[in-house]
Amino acid sequence: MSKRLAKWCTALAMILVVAACGGDEDTVTEVEDTAATTTQAPATAAPDEPTTTAAPTPDTTAAPPAMAEPSGTLVVAVNQEPQDLAAQGAYKEINAPGLRNVVETLIAVDPSGEIIPVLATSWEWVDDRTIRFELREGVSFHDGTALDAEAAATAVNWVWSSENAFTIQEFAGPGEITATATGPLTLEITESEADPLLEWRLTLNGITSADQIENDPGSHFDTPIGTGPYVFEEWARGQYWSATVNHDWWGWTADDAYGTTLPVFANLQFVFRPEDASRAAMAQTGEAQVAMFPSAEECAAAGGDYKCVAGPSDTYLYGRLDHSLFADSRLQDSRVRQAIFESIDYEALVDLIGLASVPAGQLGPEGSVGFSSAISQYPYDPDNARRLLDEARGDGVDVDGMSIEIIGRDTTPRISPIVEALGGFFTEIGLNNTVAVQVPDIFNPRVRIAAYAEEPGRQLLQVHVKGNPSGDYGLTLFSNYACPDIDNPTGPSRSSVFCNEQFDADLLEALTLTGGERDTALSDLVKFVHDEYLIIPLALLDRGYLLDSGLNFDFGIDHRVLAVYISAAS
Amino acid sequence: MGRATTIGDHMTRYLLRRTVNTLVLLLVLVSFVFLAGRMIGDPALNILGLNASGQALENFRENTGLNDPLIEQYGRFLTDVISGDFGVSYRYGFSVLPSEELRGAGTEVLPLVLERLPATFRLAGVAIFIAVALALGLGLVAAMRPGSWVDRIINIIALAGVSIVQFWLGLVLIVVVSVHLGWLPTSGYGTWQHVILPALTLAARPTGRIAQVVRSSMLDELSKPYVETARSKGASTPRIVLIHTLKNASVPIVTMIGDELGALLTGAVLVETVFAWPGVGLLLVDSLVRRDLPLIQAAIFVVATLVILVNFAVDVAYSFLDPKIRLAGGRA
Numbered sequence A: 001m002s003k004r005l006a007k008w009c010t011a012l013a014m015i016l017v018v019a020a021c022g023g024d025e026d027t028v029t030e031v032e033d034t035a036a037t038t039t040q041a042p043a044t045a046a047p048d049e050p051t052t053t054a055a056p057t058p059d060t061t062a063a064p065p066a067m068a069e070p071s072g073t074l075v076v077a078v079n080q081e082p083q084d085l086a087a088q089g090a091y092k093e094i095n096a097p098g099l100r101n102v103v104e105t106l107i108a109v110d111p112s113g114e115i116i117p118v119l120a121t122s123w124e125w126v127d128d129r130t131i132r133f134e135l136r137e138g139v140s141f142h143d144g145t146a147l148d149a150e151a152a153a154t155a156v157n158w159v160w161s162s163e164n165a166f167t168i169q170e171f172a173g174p175g176e177i178t179a180t181a182t183g184p185l186t187l188e189i190t191e192s193e194a195d196p197l198l199e200w201r202l203t204l205n206g207i208t209s210a211d212q213i214e215n216d217p218g219s220h221f222d223t224p225i226g227t228g229p230y231v232f233e234e235w236a237r238g239q240y241w242s243a244t245v246n247h248d249w250w251g252w253t254a255d256d257a258y259g260t261t262l263p264v265f266a267n268l269q270f271v272f273r274p275e276d277a278s279r280a281a282m283a284q285t286g287e288a289q290v291a292m293f294p295s296a297e298e299c300a301a302a303g304g305d306y307k308c309v310a311g312p313s314d315t316y317l318y319g320r321l322d323h324s325l326f327a328d329s330r331l332q333d334s335r336v337r338q339a340i341f342e343s344i345d346y347e348a349l350v351d352l353i354g355l356a357s358v359p360a361g362q363l364g365p366e367g368s369v370g371f372s373s374a375i376s377q378y379p380y381d382p383d384n385a386r387r388l389l390d391e392a393r394g395d396g397v398d399v400d401g402m403s404i405e406i407i408g409r410d411t412t413p414r415i416s417p418i419v420e421a422l423g424g425f426f427t428e429i430g431l432n433n434t435v436a437v438q439v440p441d442i443f444n445p446r447v448r449i450a451a452y453a454e455e456p457g458r459q460l461l462q463v464h465v466k467g468n469p470s471g472d473y474g475l476t477l478f479s480n481y482a483c484p485d486i487d488n489p490t491g492p493s494r495s496s497v498f499c500n501e502q503f504d505a506d507l508l509e510a511l512t513l514t515g516g517e518r519d520t521a522l523s524d525l526v527k528f529v530h531d532e533y534l535i536i537p538l539a540l541l542d543r544g545y546l547l548d549s550g551l552n553f554d555f556g557i558d559h560r561v562l563a564v565y566i567s568a569a570s
Numbered sequence B: 001m002g003r004a005t006t007i008g009d010h011m012t013r014y015l016l017r018r019t020v021n022t023l024v025l026l027l028v029l030v031s032f033v034f035l036a037g038r039m040i041g042d043p044a045l046n047i048l049g050l051n052a053s054g055q056a057l058e059n060f061r062e063n064t065g066l067n068d069p070l071i072e073q074y075g076r077f078l079t080d081v082i083s084g085d086f087g088v089s090y091r092y093g094f095s096v097l098p099s100e101e102l103r104g105a106g107t108e109v110l111p112l113v114l115e116r117l118p119a120t121f122r123l124a125g126v127a128i129f130i131a132v133a134l135a136l137g138l139g140l141v142a143a144m145r146p147g148s149w150v151d152r153i154i155n156i157i158a159l160a161g162v163s164i165v166q167f168w169l170g171l172v173l174i175v176v177v178s179v180h181l182g183w184l185p186t187s188g189y190g191t192w193q194h195v196i197l198p199a200l201t202l203a204a205r206p207t208g209r210i211a212q213v214v215r216s217s218m219l220d221e222l223s224k225p226y227v228e229t230a231r232s233k234g235a236s237t238p239r240i241v242l243i244h245t246l247k248n249a250s251v252p253i254v255t256m257i258g259d260e261l262g263a264l265l266t267g268a269v270l271v272e273t274v275f276a277w278p279g280v281g282l283l284l285v286d287s288l289v290r291r292d293l294p295l296i297q298a299a300i301f302v303v304a305t306l307v308i309l310v311n312f313a314v315d316v317a318y319s320f321l322d323p324k325i326r327l328a329g330g331r332a
Helices: A002-020 A087-091 A149-160 A167-171 A198-202 A210-215 A217-221 A276-285 A296-300 A334-342 A346-353 A382-394 A415-428 A440-447 A473-481 A501-511 A515-531 B002-039 B043-048 B054-063 B070-082 B109-114 B117-144 B149-163 B166-180 B192-222 B225-232 B237-248 B250-275 B280-289 B293-321 B323-327
Strands: A052-054 A073-078 A107-109 A115-117 A120-127 A130-135 A177-183 A186-191 A230-236 A240-245 A267-272 A290-292 A306-321 A404-409 A433-438 A460-467 A535-548 A551-553 A566-568
Touching: A073 A276, A087 A149, A087 A167, A107 A198, A115 A120, A130 A149, A130 A198, A149 A167, A149 A177, A149 A186, A149 A210, A177 A198, A186 A198, A210 A217, A276 A290, A276 A296, A276 A535, A276 B166, A276 B250, A296 A306, A296 A535, A334 A382, A346 A415, A346 A535, A404 A415, A404 A440, A415 A433, A415 A460, A433 A440, A440 A460, A460 A535, A473 A501, A473 A515, A501 A515, A535 A551, B002 B070, B002 B293, B043 B054, B109 B280, B109 B293, B117 B149, B117 B192, B117 B237, B117 B250, B117 B280, B149 B192, B166 B192, B166 B250, B192 B237, B192 B250, B225 B237, B237 B250, B250 B280, B250 B293, B280 B293
Parallel strands: A073 A267, A073 A290, A404 A433, A404 A460
Antiparallel strands: A052 A120, A107 A115, A120 A130, A130 A186, A177 A186, A230 A240, A240 A267, A290 A535, A306 A460, A306 A535, A551 A566
8 A cells, every 4th residue: 555655646746846847928937027117217207298199080981890790609729727807817818818808998009009999088198197088988897887987996996906916016017006087987097106108007907897896806806897899608617718799899889999800709718728739639620719829830730721820929038148247257358249149040049949030139029119120130140250259369368268158947938959059059159158957946046136146257148038018128128237236136127137327327217208209219228238249139939829710810919819809811 | 253353353453554554644645745835936936926026025925924934834734734724725716916805705725626526536437437348358358368469469558558658648649539530529528528538548557557457367367276177067268257257356456446546536637637627637737837835735635635545445445355354454
């Protein structure tokens, strides 16, 4: 008996250890600290004059949308079961895929990256910390209660409440967000500190029934009551959640309803399939019309009744090469750094990763606020890299005595071949190196100022994945390049490689700006850090879907699975 | 009368010793789960993530008792376990940081685990049924023709069943049976068709092991003199095998079936993940991915308890089937 039990105990232990090494998207990707951008922003940051954004004027010459009766079921195979279906989970699609079909927001980011009206028809900055919204008339929650300013304020305050401590707090910004009804359909939302990104933050804010929040808050977590085109129906734990079309949805008659089509499916079903191959198999057999996040191989195998569609995400793979803080002095030689950057065959690296693209010399995709079109990816030029190293040697830099430690975190997909490839590129130009993949408990502290201060003179290249869901370079610049605070090891710039007082001053000023001014100021800084050879943008990571060949799916960088963006392929 | 009393005493001692062993094993296992849960990383950092502020981490540790000395946490954990209280899920049900107000109304983890048990039992039940049926057939056929090509093929099948990686087999079955042949659904839960592929996957290993034991036990029995006597009296081979020898060979077979039933419960973890079967295994993997320590502890405790109880039941059954063990108080 004891031998058998020992064997089973061992099996359980192995399961525990193996499974603990896995991770969902949240644990794989480090998100830029969104509170960072405005922590020191002066109060004069926001626009002096209120700026109003309104829904585009309806094109009255356009033909009305077809009103075919929705039919059939759209089955979406998703990679994980939601923790809950609370309104706050709508901030990030990976939390609860598909929830935005039920729970809507005041404003939203559409697949093209534009902020569009949803439950609000217009909005304006009142001052540097407040936005006033005019709500859409005649909207009802799925429980029949009306959406008015009081209800919306209740929903907003519930989601951002520090007492509730929802995980959306990571996007709360520098202060506390609160909402007040100032008219029957007029709502003012205020951040206690000036915050140029408040508008974007509110695109994350799911609005659900105030009646439910006040009278039955427990059900809020598993029975979402929103205003969306689909009404929540059932959550079969461990299996799926489902919804049926909302015949009372405001979008049926509104001229400015979002989506490329009105709802065409009568039912939605989001089935949970943690295993990649299971999701792919569902798409292959037609059991699912959409299967999330296939591997590059599964995408390549698509054809016939199903296809693969992929697009950029908000995550990027980068090489954090020690620089001015505590790094080996040889790594501060610009020729050595340039040689390292030019030794890498970025196209080959992207091919190795699969669903990815070569960055444009910066840590984000085109379309982000602050994206610099003045730069492009570093060239792959091993001959020039060797020449640069020879030049450094000639000036007495002990290049041959260096050994760069290349490490990756084991939760990053395909990290072993990636670090091996980087080691190979360095070897090709004559740079000694070692490669290793480390578990998060070892890897993570070494990214942070508190730990790397304890390793003076190190020659470290950390290969890592980060995400920036805001589409604003302010977050990226602050997180990666602003002077880290040794006394605040969990501060926003804890993993920065760089410290330059003038850069910090310029960045802080840029972070107070909005609109075109912000875009220009940030893009200048993006170009500056590019030219300093600080962090290596290795790849922009795509996400894809296996899709029924008869369908089209329009999605943006936030990869929201919204049925109104899924239409019949013509 | 005296003999009956002796057997009863032996049995009582045997059951008592097994019960104590079982309780000690449970204690060891619970302790292991407690320690392992704290060795896979800082629970606060695992749950709140890299972006959590120092204050948030500190609040979490304070609110969840992680700041207390380990021995104090362990004592509290044991006391709670004895009363069936594994606590509230960190993540399942509420995607919140440690807000005292909402945590107080959080989801109890033990009911979460128990509501997944029927699905796991269903899968394990069908799998063991398939395994026993196949293994008996294969083992008997092999035993009746030892050394023949049929015996060799069955041996290879049994060895393959024992050696095969379940995860891989599951994926192959999905590709062949569901994707290419279109006979069964790829994954999921609900109809009788859904259980076939995961049950076949799970049954591979016990089929191989039980078939090997059936074959060797039957060969042992078939070589005994009473079989020769039966043959000389004109009994047919099927009659000899099914009527005379199978019963006598059943002790190791039953033991092996019980042994494999316990293994099925742990093996179900991977199979449930591949086929999205909503049992305890899938819940356990999900809780590990989410670093939901209370749920991890409850799920492992329930699975391990089941394994130990099945093991205990097998030992008791074994002692009833084999009088030598009964008389020796389980020492045989």
